[in-house]
Amino acid sequence: MPGPLRSIRPVGDRAVLVELDTLADVLGLQERLREHPLAGQVDVLAAAETVLVTGVSAAAAAGFATGLRRLDLTPPAEVDTTLVLIDTVYDGEDLATVA
Secondary structure, eight states: OOSSEEEEEEETTTEEEEEESSHHHHHHHHHHHHHSOOTTEEEEEEOSSEEEEEESSHHHHHTHHHHHHHSOOOOOSOOOOOOOOOOOOOOSTTHHHHO
16 A cells, blocks of 8 residues: 555444554544545544544445545645643642642
8 A cells, every 4th residue: 555554444334444654644634534524424533653534334434445545645735833832730729639
């Protein structure tokens, strides 16, 4: 299988697990499927090297492999690398109990 797709395997009867080369490929596929879902797609979940694509039915999931192989998975030319910092304060009356 050429390109970043290493494998596409069925998961149960309504989903497929797509294994990709890099985290950038995973995030790119997840974004692509969120913006342009496959026919019958109801959810997409990314992990470190895989993307789980869930469908409404077994018939929908059966068509996912073909649809995924047809996608242009070329990464975007421009990537947002903005660092986001979230200030966090750990305090409160129950801090000792929770710790």
